[in-house]
């Protein structure tokens with residue numbers, strides 16, 4: 033067996049706590065993160081189905097009574113992270129953050145269940161999880177698209193998972209920072225501060241969080257009052273794909289949902305409109321300030337992952353994706369290296385992220401097999417050179433951020449062991 037496959041498995045096991053896994057073994061992220069756990073569960077499913085099931089079960093056990101599954105679960109009352117469980121002050125059985133993250137969990141669960149070719153009896157074990165995820169999606173539609181426009185809003189940059197992306201620069205620049213902010217960052221002591229978000233970003237993240245806390249995280253109020261309310265192409269693409277996958281899973285357990293079917297059609301028709309076919313450009317909508325955002329981000333291409341029922345758009349998306357990274361030796365840069373906001377080493381402002389590559393790869397598999405194989409192989413090569421880092425420079429391939437990063441290990445396993 034390839035040596036790095038062994039190391040990848042070991043990395044996950046070493047980062048594993050009781051029934052959940054940390055994003056890395058350093059002190060950078062000492063809790064359970066929502067989309068990290070989904071990718072990690074996929075990694076485990078390649079060698080330990082029990083760990084994979086437990087990872088998801090633990091994540092879902094943090095679900096709020098309204099249906100939300102938080103972006104962070106603080107299983108240990110640890111004060112070392114900023115903002116820690118006290119600063120959020122929410123979550124019922126399990127302390128948590130008061131916001132969510134991309135619900136890729138449903139898509140991951142579908143892959144795991146389909147690959148295993150489970151019998152009806154084995155699928156039964158997953159029934160309770162599927163129903164809880166259904167509640168999670170109802171929450172999204174009810175509270176993040178209360179006017180049923182067909183598009184889901186995120187109310188904090190952390191909800192996107194691409195925290196300091198230039199996508200948020202304009203809406204964030206409008207936010208007045210609280211005058212009495214009290215918090216102490218540790219992330220920029222653990223990792224080189226040139227590879228982390230700026231102070232001004234954190235000031236605004238914490239300002240939005242404090243505002244949510246004042247409103248007691250009431251989902252009915254947050255949508256209308258949040259200082260940040262954005263319809264993001266990437267997030268909606270992940271949402272749409274996940275909703276399609278959830279509907280498939282509900283079918284497996286005999287619980288297909290017709291209201292989801294309607295929302296899928298509505299979401300798809302609205303999402304398509306965020307891509308301008310002629311100019312080959314995407315737009316995100318800043319609902320708070322009633323403006324549009326046009327930033328060349330890899331996350332826009334998650335539209336390929338949404339499996340749109342539209343060949344013309346898919347073909348154009350592939351064409352633009354090929355142009356998007358043509359100046360980069362290692363791909364995909366999180367932000368186009370031609371754009372003025374591109375920064376080679378800073379977090380979500382340029383570096384290559386393995387989860388983005390995995391998402392694009394999945395989206396291309398059934399549309400352009402040859403291109404998808406190039407992505408799979410190049411992503412594997414990058415990891416084999418630099419090991420399981422949090423992100424990598426698109427110019428030099430240098431590994432950056434945290435070491436022993438769980439989702440890079442998990443997705444390496446997945447890319448290496450599954451190429452059909």
Ligand code: GLC
Nearest residue numbers: 055061065067068193194195
């Ligand atoms: C950062 C990333 C986010 C990830 C988390 C834990 O906040 O931006 O995507 O889930 O770290 O790895």
